[in-house]
Amino acid sequence: MSDILDKSARETLAAFAAKSLSPVDYMTALIARVEASEPKVGALYAFEPERSLAEAKAAEARYMAGAPKGALDGMPVTIKELIAVKGEPVPLGTAAIDLVPAEDDAPTSARLREDGAIMFAKTTCPDYGMLSSGLSSFHQLARNPWKLSENPGGSSAGASAAGAAGYGPLHVGTDIGGSVRLPAGWTGLFGFKPTLGRIPIYPYYTGRAAGPMTPTVDDAALLMQTITRPDWRDATSPAYEPINWDVAPADVRGMKIGLMLDAGCGIDAEPEVMAAVQAAAEAFAAHGAEIVPIAPVLSREMLDGLDVAWRARFWGMMEALSPEKRAMILPYIREWAASGAAASPVQVAQGFDQTFAMRKTAAEAFQKVDAILSPVNPNVSYPADWASPTNDPIRPFEHICFTVPWNMGEQPACSINCGFSASGMPIGLQIVAPRFQDAKVFALAKAYEGWRGPITSWPRYDRELALA
Template sequence: MSELHTLGATQLLRAYMARQLSPVEVMQAVLDLAARWEPQLHATYLLRPEAALEQARASEARWQQRAPQGWLDGVPATIKDNIATAGDPTPLGTAATALVPAAADAPPAARLREAGALLWSKTTMPDFGMLSSGLSSFHATARNPWDLSKGPGGSSAGAGAAAAAGYGPLHVGTDIGGSIRLPASWCGIVGFKPSLGRIPIDPPYTGRCAGPMTRSVEDAALMMMVLAQPDARDCMALPPQFIAWEQLDTGLERLRGLRFGLLLDAGCGLPVAPEVRQAIEHAATLLEKAGAIVEPMAPFLTRDMLDGMDHFWRMRSHMDLQALPAAQQDKVLPFIRQWADSADGLTAAALFAAQHQFFRTRQATVQACAAFDYVLSPVAPITAFDAQLASPTNDPLRPLEHIAFTVPFNMSEQPSISVPCAQSAQGLPIGLQITGPRFDDLGVLQMARAFEQLRAPLPPYPSAPAALQRDMAQAAPQTTAIAADPIPVPAAV
């Protein structure tokens, strides 16, 4: 059997059902791996090994009694810092936040816990989630396991690094402008931003989504079965709807005749690096050979739109910081403070004009996509950048130059996924973004699964540094297969 930390959620559930594995040995394997990676990666927050093993033992007892609690019983999972978990502080990645225990689980955490997932750690993020990096005034700087000199992206920084490093199969991030898809692309994993409201979240906000970060589309779809359950706390949640999330493999059959727009120029922001462009063009060619119709797509995002959203978010952050005591303001990452404080002189008229760009972006995005069934594009115009930089430009007055391919689909509320498609000459991952019409979350997952089946094999995920591998070999848990004795489990597993 493969190393336990590399197994997908569906593989684990089948092994539990067949009594070939125990949640305890799986959780221990993940903890052992994390203990060896963490001095380099800094992906975790509130990592509690004993509490994790206690959950695993309870899950093991349920499986022994042939009574699994839910779809994810015994599967290790992490939650991003900014998703509240009962009794834990929610620092939002910044030293400026008072560490007050949360009164209750936020919806994504509640759904995972109800489904029996082992919530063994939270994951790191930058200050207030307003960076696409792992730089934080509260957490140690997160790193990219493919190259420790690079960052994992953000703001779901720790989740991206954890998934790529093998910290179990399931991770939850959040995304308001690309914060799931960017780290997914730069870490070589799958990151799915669903239609706004598909996964209830608290607090809700324009464009803000929670979503799965996994190594496979199959595991992302399995998470959607659990996360896309109703919760009254989200005033923007979609009505409950039955969706056959397990029906992924129909994507290849559906490809023939589907129209894909190929967007290689976002209209503004950083230019697309040649290696990234080549990778996306090759991905489009694979889909075309499988029967899809691929047509060039004109850019639609403008400099006014991107700058308007930036200026509005600056003012929002400026007001949030002004509400803090001066001593707490001084603890915020200097890049964030400079960015936010630059809005101090923004007039009411300028702020109104900035806010209007959200609607203009939404309108332009929906109109541009209307001619196509799905849209293909880069996730980011570049590969992962230096871990010590706050953004690719490292300029607080030009902070969003890398999100021009992702942020439009937050504003239009469309489902959008990053799926690994290639690696650069330096061995850094490149993600393909596939976007569909609003509410067609399953269709986007099906297209991503079809691409997984069409692409050539990618290099294996990075292992722990060589000096640590010897320790891991000595500490690796020994597993003994037990004669299969089927245990009832939900049919889609």
């Protein structure tokens, strides 16, 4: 039965509609996989099998009557813990937050519910979503299914772990500096950060986006049809336009594509990462694109300024807590934010202004090229119990230098697997396009995915258990 879980979302939904597969049978198989895998993977929060089976039975009845609720009726989806689902607490990954059930669905979960998706679980994240790690003072430790001693990245840690472990094909994370793309890169998934506001999100903030994390580009395209529908609560959203996300693979002949191998600061890309990304660029060249080396868009001043502004912002949140509650926050995060108390108002304002400096250089980069390729993550992997690749709260953002400029510049960007290290860990290629050209990212990613071929070696712990 577990084989049905490895079909694409479209194949599964087509089988539901044809009555050749029951949503109940699919959910039963998914529950069995989760229960066999979760003791090792640690991806989920608020996993509710009984409710999910009841929703699957209701979806089955609708399909039998020929009246499905919507485009995703009966399809299981996970939602990152930071995204509110009515009736579920939003602990923000930290033990310091009181568990109060959300009064309403956030925009993403509202759209999924409208289309009949079964939000069978939420996925784990670190304290306040401020780590590229599955380390949390509240949630269990999320691990990378490809190698359980390694980190799945973050802050959409549970989403990446769930996607790689095969908890169905559809998962939604959030990204303010790389939190969809970074974990997708470290776990082999396709992760997409849209133009700011393209997927309505609430609460919104400078650079914050929601995005799909899926095994294939096509699975993400299916999700985009639902979660991009408008919601008035996101005041950053552009005017809604119905986009055809089922784009054909891009014809790259004559395209000028930038290749950025130097992030400008932070951790240098490791040799295996550089080699994989260069090989991907060569594939674009072999199909007719002109590859143009380009300079970084980020500087040390920009990264450090953002760090100061974020430290002050999060310390303001923590300062409102009682000393007892504050002591429950992950020490790494507490130490990182505490130095924000010493920043002067001028330093905080100057730091926040660096978001606009990034916006300027990110826009300038597209005056000479149609798209940009780069690494997603500079390193191959790091231990599961580390808070970040440096594991140093004094240098917390050295690994986000390829990803964070596109949050501040608002450009659409994705991570797509472009190979594996000698140790068997996935390596991510980032594809970036100008603002509002989200469909171009999908077209380029679909082209590259076709040249690369499918990933056939996804880790499956339920099968290992069955064979033991």
